[in-house]
Amino acid sequence: MDRARLAVDYARRHRARFVDELCELIGFPSVSSDLRRKSDVERCAAWLADHLRRIGLADARVWRTSGHPLVWARRQGAAGAPTILIYGHYDVQPEGSREAWQTPPFRGTLRGDHLYGRGASDDKGQLFTHIKALESYLATSELPVNVVVLLDGEEEIGSPGLIKRMQQGSDALAADLIVISDTRIPSPERPALTYALRGNLQLELGVSGPARDVHAGYFGGSAPNPLQHLSGLVARLHAPDGRVAIDGFYRRVRAITPEERAYLVAVGPPDSAIVKTQGSPPARGDPGYSLYERTTARPGLTVTRVSTDGAGGPAAIPSRASARIDIRLVPDQQPTEIAELFRRWITGARDEGLRASVRLVAATPWVELPRRGAVPAAAAAAYQNAFGVQPVFLRSGGSIGVVSAFQRLLGIPIVLMGFGLPSDGAHGPNEKFHLPTFIRGLETSIWFMRNIGAIGGQQPR
Amino acid sequence: MDRARLAVDYARRHRARFVDELCELIGFPSVSSDLRRKSDVERCAAWLADHLRRIGLADARVWRTSGHPLVWARRQGAAGAPTILIYGHYDVQPEGSREAWQTPPFRGTLRGDHLYGRGASDDKGQLFTHIKALESYLATSELPVNVVVLLDGEEEIGSPGLIKRMQQGSDALAADLIVISDTRIPSPERPALTYALRGNLQLELGVSGPARDVHAGYFGGSAPNPLQHLSGLVARLHAPDGRVAIDGFYRRVRAITPEERAYLVAVGPPDSAIVKTQGSPPARGDPGYSLYERTTARPGLTVTRVSTDGAGGPAAIPSRASARIDIRLVPDQQPTEIAELFRRWITGARDEGLRASVRLVAATPWVELPRRGAVPAAAAAAYQNAFGVQPVFLRSGGSIGVVSAFQRLLGIPIVLMGFGLPSDGAHGPNEKFHLPTFIRGLETSIWFMRNIGAIGGQQPR
Numbered sequence: 001m002d003r004a005r006l007a008v009d010y011a012r013r014h015r016a017r018f019v020d021e022l023c024e025l026i027g028f029p030s031v032s033s034d035l036r037r038k039s040d041v042e043r044c045a046a047w048l049a050d051h052l053r054r055i056g057l058a059d060a061r062v063w064r065t066s067g068h069p070l071v072w073a074r075r076q077g078a079a080g081a082p083t084i085l086i087y088g089h090y091d092v093q094p095e096g097s098r099e100a101w102q103t104p105p106f107r108g109t110l111r112g113d114h115l116y117g118r119g120a121s122d123d124k125g126q127l128f129t130h131i132k133a134l135e136s137y138l139a140t141s142e143l144p145v146n147v148v149v150l151l152d153g154e155e156e157i158g159s160p161g162l163i164k165r166m167q168q169g170s171d172a173l174a175a176d177l178i179v180i181s182d183t184r185i186p187s188p189e190r191p192a193l194t195y196a197l198r199g200n201l202q203l204e205l206g207v208s209g210p211a212r213d214v215h216a217g218y219f220g221g222s223a224p225n226p227l228q229h230l231s232g233l234v235a236r237l238h239a240p241d242g243r244v245a246i247d248g249f250y251r252r253v254r255a256i257t258p259e260e261r262a263y264l265v266a267v268g269p270p271d272s273a274i275v276k277t278q279g280s281p282p283a284r285g286d287p288g289y290s291l292y293e294r295t296t297a298r299p300g301l302t303v304t305r306v307s308t309d310g311a312g313g314p315a316a317i318p319s320r321a322s323a324r325i326d327i328r329l330v331p332d333q334q335p336t337e338i339a340e341l342f343r344r345w346i347t348g349a350r351d352e353g354l355r356a357s358v359r360l361v362a363a364t365p366w367v368e369l370p371r372r373g374a375v376p377a378a379a380a381a382a383y384q385n386a387f388g389v390q391p392v393f394l395r396s397g398g399s400i401g402v403v404s405a406f407q408r409l410l411g412i413p414i415v416l417m418g419f420g421l422p423s424d425g426a427h428g429p430n431e432k433f434h435l436p437t438f439i440r441g442l443e444t445s446i447w448f449m450r451n452i453g454a455i456g457g458q459q460p461r
Numbered sequence: 462m463d464r465a466r467l468a469v470d471y472a473r474r475h476r477a478r479f480v481d482e483l484c485e486l487i488g489f490p491s492v493s494s495d496l497r498r499k500s501d502v503e504r505c506a507a508w509l510a511d512h513l514r515r516i517g518l519a520d521a522r523v524w525r526t527s528g529h530p531l532v533w534a535r536r537q538g539a540a541g542a543p544t545i546l547i548y549g550h551y552d553v554q555p556e557g558s559r560e561a562w563q564t565p566p567f568r569g570t571l572r573g574d575h576l577y578g579r580g581a582s583d584d585k586g587q588l589f590t591h592i593k594a595l596e597s598y599l600a601t602s603e604l605p606v607n608v609v610v611l612l613d614g615e616e617e618i619g620s621p622g623l624i625k626r627m628q629q630g631s632d633a634l635a636a637d638l639i640v641i642s643d644t645r646i647p648s649p650e651r652p653a654l655t656y657a658l659r660g661n662l663q664l665e666l667g668v669s670g671p672a673r674d675v676h677a678g679y680f681g682g683s684a685p686n687p688l689q690h691l692s693g694l695v696a697r698l699h700a701p702d703g704r705v706a707i708d709g710f711y712r713r714v715r716a717i718t719p720e721e722r723a724y725l726v727a728v729g730p731p732d733s734a735i736v737k738t739q740g741s742p743p744a745r746g747d748p749g750y751s752l753y754e755r756t757t758a759r760p761g762l763t764v765t766r767v768s769t770d771g772a773g774g775p776a777a778i779p780s781r782a783s784a785r786i787d788i789r790l791v792p793d794q795q796p797t798e799i800a801e802l803f804r805r806w807i808t809g810a811r812d813e814g815l816r817a818s819v820r821l822v823a824a825t826p827w828v829e830l831p832r833r834g835a836v837p838a839a840a841a842a843a844y845q846n847a848f849g850v851q852p853v854f855l856r857s858g859g860s861i862g863v864v865s866a867f868q869r870l871l872g873i874p875i876v877l878m879g880f881g882l883p884s885d886g887a888h889g890p891n892e893k894f895h896l897p898t899f900i901r902g903l904e905t906s907i908w909f910m911r912n913i914g915a916i917g918g919q920q921p922r
Contacts (some may be wrong), residue, residue: 067606110720174676204529210741217859220761222752224744235696283685291683300681306767326677353742
């Protein structure tokens with residue numbers, strides 16, 4: 001009997017325990033952006049290293065960084081087989097307002113076909129598919145490939161520790177390809193490989209006026225208002241047709257080929273599906289493109305927050321106001337160039353007595369991966385094995401900072417093999433993971449290792 | 462010797478102790494908007510009632526309300542003399558960020574000619590001028606008038622308890638005129654009576670979109686953004702020339718007569734003084750008017766805060782955004798009518814998938830007081846007695862809610878006899894009171910009682 005088939009049978013028998021273990025993993029409030037939870041992040045890392053040792057990755061260990069730790073393990077499989085670097089992240093987003101949750105965010109809770117809890121989908125549940133695939137092989141035979149497991153405790157804050165280690169060079173990360181499950185598929189019946197991510201530029205646009213807050217009674221009518229000026233700048237960021245109004249913003253945007261457009265129309269979600277998921281009619285924007293194209297193949301700009309300094313209260317003209325701007329980038333836009341265009345555009349919009357400034361908070365380049373080659377083929381075949389249908393290739397509107405870092409620093413093929421669903425609510429309250437998709441995901445991982453192993457010693461491309 | 466002269470001599474001899482006592486009064490953090498400080502407000506009221514009894518107002522007492530207490534006292538003076546209702550407020554604004562303070566906000570601290578501390582000017586220091594004037598008379602002879610003392614613990618939150626009591630009718634408040642020291646004079650050498658206050662309308666403008674925050678990566682480009690729409694509405698609240706753009710906003714604005722304009726030009730602060738005090742060059746606004754006119758005789762609109770609900774973080778399109786709008790009203794604008802015009806204007810500016818709404822938070826009518834008559838003349842003469850120069854009559858850009866309530870519910874003359882300076886920094890950090898002006902203020906109060914007493918039994922108008 002095929003070793004992969006043995007592993008799949010084992011996984012199906014132990015499904016209930018796997019879910020219990022995932023609940024345990026969700027129980028750690030490993031919020032990387034919250035310093036008060038540093039010890040929770042560390043306990044989560046220790047649990048994962050221990051878990052990897054118990055399933056047979058004997059040298060699993062916790063790697064210290066200057067921030068939160070990485071969990072690392074390596075295991076030799078079939079002689080001469082390629083090495084897969086399995087990347088996932090065990091840190092999670094803050095849970096936000098507890099009142100918005102129907103179950104405790106840090107207690108995995110089963111309801112029907114779904115497991116609820118922060119990180120259930122992003123990314124504890126998705127990384128767990130690979131851990132349980134490894135266990136299923138090791139409990140029944142041996143691995144068809146060599147693996148390096150790398151679990152990040154800082155993905156949600158930009159992976160600084162991992163990027164630093166890669167920049168220093170590390171033999172411990174040597175591999176032939178990388179698989180990451182931190183993306184989405186359109187539905188449980190419609191698996192997908194993600195071949196493009198948008199980049200992300202986070203800017204802070206600030207406007208300063210009077211040296212201190214002044215009273216709107218005494219100075220309303222004479223003192224310039226930074227918040228009023230900022231609102232005007234924000235309002236002008238988009239043209240009436242919905243396009244971004246910054247000069248040169250679209251200059252380097254690469255046109256999608258007619259072939260790719262036709263393919264995206266055929267496989268991507270229709271406007272109606274996106275309208276349903278977002279829960280509101282579409283905004284004006286980018287005439288001539290579908291909503292799916294607008295959110296994946298076209299750039300976007302969103303003001304996500306406006307705030308004022310000081311405690312002047314509701315009757316004060318604030319001395320300073322700032323806006324957080326979230327820009328999503330597509331090929332061939334360059335983050336630093338767009339930041340510079342933004343800065344120039346703001347400089348052209350001065351007002352008497354007010355100074356505008358732009359601060360670059362974070363920049364993540366876009367990513368495009370090849371859809372052809374032995375590695376994407378092995379991944380597509382694995383989905384076919386587990387889901388019974390061929391996956392589609394999709395662009396994602398999201399950004400995963402570490403992916404472009406892998407591309408730049410390791411230079412090996414990357415597979416974005418997602419199992420999240422649009423309805424999972426990652427980053428929001430009541431995040432959940434669809435358990436039948438969890439099981440199919442773990443089977444996809446089993447078949448993927450088999451398919452990569454079958455390529456043999458030749459360089460998998 | 463004139464009794465007033467005896468009182469002035471007493472006041473000059475006891476000046477140092479008066480300042481010590483004012484420091485004690487500033488020591489109570491009587492922040493009426495902060496429920497955690499309810500007991501501090503009550504301790505402050507008890508201290509004041511005790512203090513009034515000790516200086517000779519034997520029946521001083523604390524009046525309970527459903528909120529913070531009032532302090533009340535009455536004392537008969539010369540037979541047949543008019544009764545002055547002395548109103549002040551012992552509650553204060555929150556101190557805001559402690560880091561912005563150079564001295565502890567709730568410890569009165571002497572530095573040169575100034576006494577620093579929250580409430581030093583607004584209004585503990587100003588109300589204390591009258592208390593010490595009463596003491597100075599009672600320690601040396603008797604009062605030339607009858608007085609009712611009324612000290613409010615809720616002025617900064619709209620005086621709900623006092624207004625309710627006035628609506629029910631109260632013999633204990635029967636008086637012939639009211640004096641309030643809670644306004645400003647241009648400089649220590651330039652005393653002033655305030656004869657007009659702007660009204661105030663506080664509105665919340667909200668825009669709602671998707672039912673929950675959605676991710677700017679996945680939905681940036683397709684989901685409507687309430688914060689973007691709100692910014693557009695706020696930006697359009699003013700026309701490019703700086704005028705308020707709401708249809709009908711200026712319809713009922715009464716033109717200032719050429720005589721009044723000429724007077725205001727002669728006595729009001731020049732643009733350069735206002736620019737210096739506000740610490741920044743002037744904003745665009747209301748063409749053809751001086752900054753002093755723009756901030757006192759013309760209406761104004763200021764957005765003071767923009768906020769978003771939820772904890773979606775910097776990568777979320779917020780499901781709702783709101784702005785606080787501070788509108789200052791002049792004769793003959795009506796708060797409810799302006800709120801309705803605002804609402805209509807917003808309704809005309811809908812966007813697909815977004816709902817705008819307007820909530821009235823608070824409304825205070827404008828006030829205009831006569832400049833001629835026995836009472837203003839007595840007040841002007843008192844300033845002349847104490848400062849050695851005739852006071853000017855000024856409009857103020859601020860709003861004092863309780864003044865229009867007194868007008869409406871008691872219907873007796875009101876004198877706004879201020880001793881604050883533009884540089885006192887009321888409501889801000891490092892609030893201070895100019896001690897030489899405090900002493901002249903207390904002498905002004907002494908002379909005012911003398912001058913009103915001299916009018917005698919005839920109805921003072």
